[in-house]
Amino acid sequence: QKARIGVTGLAVMGRNLARNLARHGHPVAVHNRTSARTKALVEKFGGEGTFLPAETPERFVESLERPRRLVVMVKAGGPTDAVIDEFAPLLEPGDMIVDGGNANFADTRRREAALRDRGIHFVGTGISGGEEGALHGPSIMPGGSAESYEALGPLLEDISAKVDGTPCCVHVGPDGAGHFVKMVHNGIEYADMQLIAESYDLLRHAAGLAPDEIAEVFRTWNTGRLESYLIEITAEVLAHTDVATGRPFVDVVLDQAEQKGTGRWTVQTALDLGVPVGGIAEAVFARSVSGHAALREAARSLPGPSRGAVADSGFADAVEKALYASKIVAYAQGFHEIQAGSAEYGWNIDLGAMATIWRGGCIIRARFLDRIRAAYEADPHTPTLLTDDHFAEAVGDAQDAWREVVATAARLGVPAPGFSTALAYYDSLRADRLPAALTQGQRDFFGAHTYRRTDRDGAFHTLWGGDRTEVSA
C-alpha cells in the first residue's frame, strides 16, 4: 500500500497534522530526522488510521503514491532549505513539496522558482490554529501553482476547519501568496491581541476592576459582536488563579512579550509596499517596549498624571466600542496590505475568500470575519473596509466612546498605542486636508524636492532663497 500524502517533521504541529490526515482516512507516510519520534507517533496513535512509518528519506519518498505529496513541517528558515535539499533529488517532475511552516514569503518565492525549474511544485502553505487546530481542523492557506492545488486541495480542504459546511481552505494564489497571507494573518493576530491587552489594562488601571471581574466583562463581550477565539481565551487566562501562589495568573507572569517574527515581517513588508499598518506596527512595538527591561527600569521614576481611576459605570461599554472600532481599523489595514501585496506580485488574491477561510480554525477566527466576507462580496474592489456600510456605521456609532477612551487613557497615563493609532488613522482618512501639504512645503524649502498643486498639474519649486516665485520643476 502506498500513502496518499506524507509528513516529514513530527514535532507537535507535524504530528497532529499527520494524525488529522489519518483520522480522515488518508493513508499517511510519516518521517522524522530522528526516528524515535516516528516510532512514538505510530505506537501511540497508530489506531487512528493508516500510518506508513519510514526511517529514511528514500523509504519515505518510495512509500508515496504519485504525484507525490510531501508535507514539510520543520522550523522555518535554514531547516526548511536543508529538508528541501535532502528530498528534492529523490522527487520526480509533477511531485509536490508542501511547506506548512511559518516561512517568510520571500523565501517561499525563491524556493518555488528554484524547484519549478526542476518540475517540482513547491507549495508554501500557511497553517493556523496551533496544535489543536492542526489536529481538529486548521485554517489552511496554500500558495503555489493552480495545478498543485488540483492534487492537494481536496485533501487539505478535507482536514481543514469547516464553517457552515464551507472548508477553511482555499488556493490563495501562486508562489508565495499563501505564506504572505499567513504572515498578514499573524500581523492582524498581533494587533488584535494588543487591542485586547489595552482593553484589559484600561479596565484594570482606569476602571479599577480585578482580573476575575475583567474576565466576566470579556465573557459578556464574547456573546456579542466581539465574539472570537481570542476574546474567549482572554477570559480564561484572566480568570485563572496561579496554583503555586493563589494569585491571579496574569499577575505572576513576567510582563515581557516575546515574538517569533511574523508580526515584524508584516510591518517590514508593509513599509516596503508603502501600506500604513499602524495597528500592527504598534502591536509589534508594544511587545518590543515590554521586553526592554533595563530601559523600563531606568524610566520607572518618570512622573505620571496625578489623577486617580475613573469609576464610571459606562466605561466598560465605552472600551467595548473602542475595541470594536480599533479592531475594524486593524483588519482594514491588514487587508489593505494583502491587496497591495497581491497587486505587487500579481497574485490576484480574492480578499473575501481570505476572510471566509479565517472564520474557523485559525487564531483570529471570529464572527466578525463574516462581516468582512460580506463587505468584499458587496464590493470586491473597495479601497478600504472602513467605508463598507456595516463598518462605517459601526465606527460612526462607536467614535464618541472611542475618543473618550483614548482621552481617558492619555489623561490617566495608561498606554494605549493600539487604540490611539487606530483613531489617528481613522481621522487621517476622514480629513478634508492633511498637514502633508506643510510637509511638502518644508521638503521643497530645504531640499528643492518640489511639490504638486491643487489647482494645476505638474511639479513645482519655489525659489525660497530668491524672490520666492514659483518655477516649474
Ligand code: 6PG
Ligand atoms: C497561528 C499562530 C502561530 C503561532 C504564532 C505565534 O496562526 O496558529 O499565529 O503561527 O502561534 O506564530 O507568534 P509569536 O510567537 O510571534 O507570537
